[in-house]
Amino acid sequence: MNxxxxxxxxxxxxxxSGTPRPFTFPAAERDRLSxxxxxxxxxxxxxxxxxxxxxxxxxxxxxxxxxGGATVLAARALTEGTLRRDAVAxxxxxxxxxxxxxxxxxxxxxxxxxxxxxxRLGPALALLAEMVREPAFPxxxxxxxxxxxxxxLLQAKADPARRAEEAFIETIYAAGTPYAxxxxxxxxxxxxxxxxxxxQAYSRAGDPDRCALVxxxxxxxxxxxxxxxxxFGDLTWAAPGAAQAGPPPMIEDGLDRTRVRLVHRPGAVQSxxxxxxxxxxxxxxxxxxxxxxxxxLGGLFNSRLNAKLREEKGYTYGAGAGFDFRRYxxxxxxxxxVNTDATVPALTDLLAELHRIRDAAPxxxxxxxxxxxxxxxxxxxxxxxxxxxxxxxxxxxxGLPPDELDRYRPAIDAVTAxxxxxxxxxxxxxxxxxxxVVGDADAVGxxxxxxxxxxxxxxxxxxxxxxxx
Amino acid sequence: xxxxxxxxTDERLPNGLRLLVSEDHLVPxxxxxxxxxxxxxxxxxxxxxxxxxxxxxxxxxxxxxxxxEHFALVQAAGGSLNGSTWLxxxxxxxxxxxxHLELALWLEAxxxxxxxxxxxxxxxxxxxxxxxxxxxxxxxxxxxGSWQEKLFGHLFxxxxxxxxxxxxxxxxxxxxxxxxxAAFFRTYYAPNNAVxxxxxxxxxxxxxxxxxxxxxxxxxxxxxxxxxxxxxxxTLGGERRETVxxxxxxxRIYAGYRAPTVGDRRLYALEIxxxxxxxxxxxxxxxxxxxxxxxxxxxALFGLGFVSGPSVFVGWATVRPEAAVEAVEAGFFDxxxxxxxxxxxxxxxxxxxxxxETDELGGLQRVGERADRLSMYATLLxxxxxxxxxxxxxxxxxxxxxxxxxxxxLVPANRVVLTYIPAETxxxxxxxx
Numbered sequence: 001m002n003x004x005x006x007x008x009x010x011x012x013x014x015x016x017s018g019t020p021r022p023f024t025f026p027a028a029e030r031d032r033l034s035x036x037x038x039x040x041x042x043x044x045x046x047x048x049x050x051x052x053x054x055x056x057x058x059x060x061x062x063x064x065x066x067x068g069g070a071t072v073l074a075a076r077a078l079t080e081g082t083l084r085r086d087a088v089a090x091x092x093x094x095x096x097x098x099x100x101x102x103x104x105x106x107x108x109x110x111x112x113x114x115x116x117x118x119x120r121l122g123p124a125l126a127l128l129a130e131m132v133r134e135p136a137f138p139x140x141x142x143x144x145x146x147x148x149x150x151x152x153l154l155q156a157k158a159d160p161a162r163r164a165e166e167a168f169i170e171t172i173y174a175a176g177t178p179y180a181x182x183x184x185x186x187x188x189x190x191x192x193x194x195x196x197x198x199x200q201a202y203s204r205a206g207d208p209d210r211c212a213l214v215x216x217x218x219x220x221x222x223x224x225x226x227x228x229x230x231x232f233g234d235l236t237w238a239a240p241g242a243a244q245a246g247p248p249p250m251i252e253d254g255l256d257r258t259r260v261r262l263v264h265r266p267g268a269v270q271s272x273x274x275x276x277x278x279x280x281x282x283x284x285x286x287x288x289x290x291x292x293x294x295x296x297l298g299g300l301f302n303s304r305l306n307a308k309l310r311e312e313k314g315y316t317y318g319a320g321a322g323f324d325f326r327r328y329x330x331x332x333x334x335x336x337x338v339n340t341d342a343t344v345p346a347l348t349d350l351l352a353e354l355h356r357i358r359d360a361a362p363x364x365x366x367x368x369x370x371x372x373x374x375x376x377x378x379x380x381x382x383x384x385x386x387x388x389x390x391x392x393x394x395x396x397x398x399g400l401p402p403d404e405l406d407r408y409r410p411a412i413d414a415v416t417a418x419x420x421x422x423x424x425x426x427x428x429x430x431x432x433x434x435x436x437v438v439g440d441a442d443a444v445g446x447x448x449x450x451x452x453x454x455x456x457x458x459x460x461x462x463x464x465x466x467x468x469x
Numbered sequence: 470x471x472x473x474x475x476x477x478t479d480e481r482l483p484n485g486l487r488l489l490v491s492e493d494h495l496v497p498x499x500x501x502x503x504x505x506x507x508x509x510x511x512x513x514x515x516x517x518x519x520x521x522x523x524x525x526x527x528x529x530x531x532x533x534x535x536x537x538e539h540f541a542l543v544q545a546a547g548g549s550l551n552g553s554t555w556l557x558x559x560x561x562x563x564x565x566x567x568x569h570l571e572l573a574l575w576l577e578a579x580x581x582x583x584x585x586x587x588x589x590x591x592x593x594x595x596x597x598x599x600x601x602x603x604x605x606x607x608x609x610x611x612x613x614g615s616w617q618e619k620l621f622g623h624l625f626x627x628x629x630x631x632x633x634x635x636x637x638x639x640x641x642x643x644x645x646x647x648x649x650x651a652a653f654f655r656t657y658y659a660p661n662n663a664v665x666x667x668x669x670x671x672x673x674x675x676x677x678x679x680x681x682x683x684x685x686x687x688x689x690x691x692x693x694x695x696x697x698x699x700x701x702x703x704t705l706g707g708e709r710r711e712t713v714x715x716x717x718x719x720x721r722i723y724a725g726y727r728a729p730t731v732g733d734r735r736l737y738a739l740e741i742x743x744x745x746x747x748x749x750x751x752x753x754x755x756x757x758x759x760x761x762x763x764x765x766x767x768x769a770l771f772g773l774g775f776v777s778g779p780s781v782f783v784g785w786a787t788v789r790p791e792a793a794v795e796a797v798e799a800g801f802f803d804x805x806x807x808x809x810x811x812x813x814x815x816x817x818x819x820x821x822x823x824x825x826e827t828d829e830l831g832g833l834q835r836v837g838e839r840a841d842r843l844s845m846y847a848t849l850l851x852x853x854x855x856x857x858x859x860x861x862x863x864x865x866x867x868x869x870x871x872x873x874x875x876x877x878x879l880v881p882a883n884r885v886v887l888t889y890i891p892a893e894t895x896x897x898x899x900x901x902x
Binding site for chain 2: 006007008009010011012014015017018019020021022023045046047048049079087088091092095096097098099100115116117141144147148151152154155157158159160268269270272300301302307310311312313314315316317337338339368369372373375376377378379380382383384
């Protein structure tokens with residue numbers, strides 16, 4: 001390069017970044033309403049679109065096996081009408097406020113919320129309260145929601161990623177235990193869901209300490225306590241000393257050896273891969289070390305899996321791995337969709353990376369990349385009210401202390417390479433793995449057998465839609 | 470309620486780079502968003518998918534940045550980043566904690582100026598394989614994955630720049646060469662073909678100084694080819710239908726229409742129509758097909774705006790297993806016909822506007838979105854100030870405007886209908902013009 005080249009002169013020296021402007025997680029004010037419900041308020045100047053969410057302690061993990069899917073469907077049914085107005089009237093009332101009502105349940109909790117301009121927060125919260133306190137569970141709407149869920153399960157069979165998820169959890173968890181099914185339930189149980197069961201699922205007593213109303217946005221000049229007390233003050237979930245749910249659910253390993261399950265998708269141009277096992281609950285003592293480990297293995301763009309499978313080999317559009325942290329031990333999985341020809345080579349590389357991160361501590365550059373990302377991305381994650389509210393709600397759901405988010409960055413910064421190695425050795429269990437492949441069994445079955453990863457079982461869906469030339 | 474005005478500066482460097490800067494110090498983050506005025510519409514026959522493949526090459530390093538280092542540096546800075554390719558443009562963007570702004574600008578300038586120094590056959594082959602897997606994941610191995618290619622194939626004639634999909638064809642991707650990459654870069658990746666927006670926790674003068682330093686030295690390309698495709702009529706001039714047997718459990722009907730070009734006010738009326746017809750539980754199609762008749766699993770309607778020809782207005786309805794495809798189709802088109810005939814109610818109009826207002830407020834909260842929209846309006850309409858006029862344009866729409874726009878667009882002679890059916894019960898695809 002010519003030393004006088006102006007382009008070279010301008011670009012040859014990589015800039016050194018300046019001093020970070022401090023960012024602290026926005027302060028939350030906590031109160032208890034008269035009935036015991038915790039109220040968490042985050043005042044965010046300049047954010048006139050307010051996000052409000054009520055966290056209720058009933059999750060899909062709490063429901064009996066024979067009612068699988070009831071909690072998710074019950075949450076969905078909350079927007080299907082109240083004792084005062086039907087679904088359309090409820091929706092229209094919200095729309096006139098420019099508000100969208102949401103109600104979803106997952107494994108850990110039911111979250112009912114609304115996003116609305118601050119000027120109309122009062123009436124929007126009143127609608128939220130009406131939904132939560134006076135749900136109608138109309139028979140006809142419940143039946144329709146149930147049928148839509150059944151149709152959605154049909155659709156899932158034809159979607160390779162969703163089919164792989166389903167086969168994966170059925171393999172890593174013992175049959176009959178909650179996490180072996182989808183949070184929304186399987187056909188066998190969803191078919192029997194009716195309004196009475198949804199009502200029961202919705203009112204199932206959980207831990208009242210995991211219940212809170214979280215509101216974030218530009219709330220300057222508003223007396224939020226006075227606003228919500230008449231609406232939620234005597235909500236019964238929050239009653240101190242409310243009956244606890246029964247014993248904790250059984251979360252049981254379904255693997256006694258490595259199992260390879262090949263779900264036949266005739267003529268598929270890719271194989272959808274899932275490799276892993278039962279993982280960890282959110283409240284795991286070495287959570288921060290596990291987080292850094294997962295970033296290095298399969299979180300960052302230049303994670304070992306993506307660097308190998310995508311940027312070196314070109315087998316996939318993207319490969320990753322991680323822990324799905326729930327109240328109880330959710331799955332650990334590594335994943336990629338690879339071209340059919342690359343199925344066995346990609347699996348071999350993927351398994352090699354799982355071994356490598358258990359065999360030796362990461363180098364300092366990898367440690368720095370993962371820690372710097374997790375620490376540095378903090379202000380980006382919490383730019384707007386929605387994610388701030390969701391994070392504080394998550395603390396409530398998981399029973400984590402209020403200062404958890406303040407402790408997060410120092411805790412990540414303190415993770416060492418030895419901690420990461422210890423976390424990998426403690427929590428990646430490579431001698432008993434689930435290896436799920438959704439792909440063309442005729443094209444990859446024999447190679448998969450020869451690869452000697454484990455016994456190969458071919459799954460042929462009865463109702464799988466046919467391929468097309 | 471008021472949606473805040475985005476205050477920004479708008480200037481051009483001597484080499485033609487358009488620079489838009491907007492300060493917002495609420496959170497210590499800053500968004501950098503670079504739009505290049507090149508998209509899949511600029512591709513020649515036999516080279517489809519090239520603009521997008523090129524976007525991947527842009528992450529493979531430049532003179533002072535190693536392969537994959539662009540991602541590494543931005544992520545280590547705690548940033549998020551990506552690029553995307555669409556029919557009218559290609560964009561690259563990152564949001565970073567504000568003290569890393571200079572790094573982000575340097576990275577973008579280094580690849581705008583010196584990409585070819587790092588180009589290798591190995592990297593091109595690698596990203597070709599990645600893109601082919603992207604095509605398999607996003608389209609070929611997905612239920613209904615071919616709808617967009619088929620719809621656009623019918624809406625735009627062979628040879629029109631919007632006829633082929635941005636992801637391209639496997640054959641054309643295989644044929645892409647290093648010479649193609651170099652030629653494409655020299656033609657289109659020049660400062661005078663780009664808009665750079667910087668939004669967030671930044672000092673305007675400091676940002677300008679860095680941009681002048683890193684981008685100011687890059688030469689303009691005085692010979693960017695003009696792009697003026699032959700104009701197409703804004704309506705199709707006759708219904709087209711195709712039945713598509715696919716690996717799907719439920720049939721689905723897609724309807725696609727030619728719609729007015731971006732900049733035409735009728736697009737705002739059509740967006741309001743989409744909200745009234747299919748935006749949530751209170752909408753007409755949802756109530757009729759999903760809730761009351763219970764013959765559809767879901768419905769959707771939305772517009773895709775384009776500048777070099779007609780935009781596209783698309784809808785679909787998924788048919789429940791026990792229902793007749795014909796019944797869903799009849800109900801779907803009946804509602805589209807009704808909204809073209811009778812003005813929507815005052816309440817429907819007010820509700821749609823209230824939701825759009827909230828959406829604007831929500832979208833403009835994020836610095837990344839503001840930067841993207843500034844670049845978009847500058848690139849597509851030569852007027853970044855459009856960012857501050859969107860809401861008023863929606864609020865100005867009347868019930869009669871909605872009816873009239875629908876009457877112009879949502880007519881049978883202007884539509885393409887794709888009917889996806891489960892393959893085992895289907896026959897070979899039929900096509901009728």
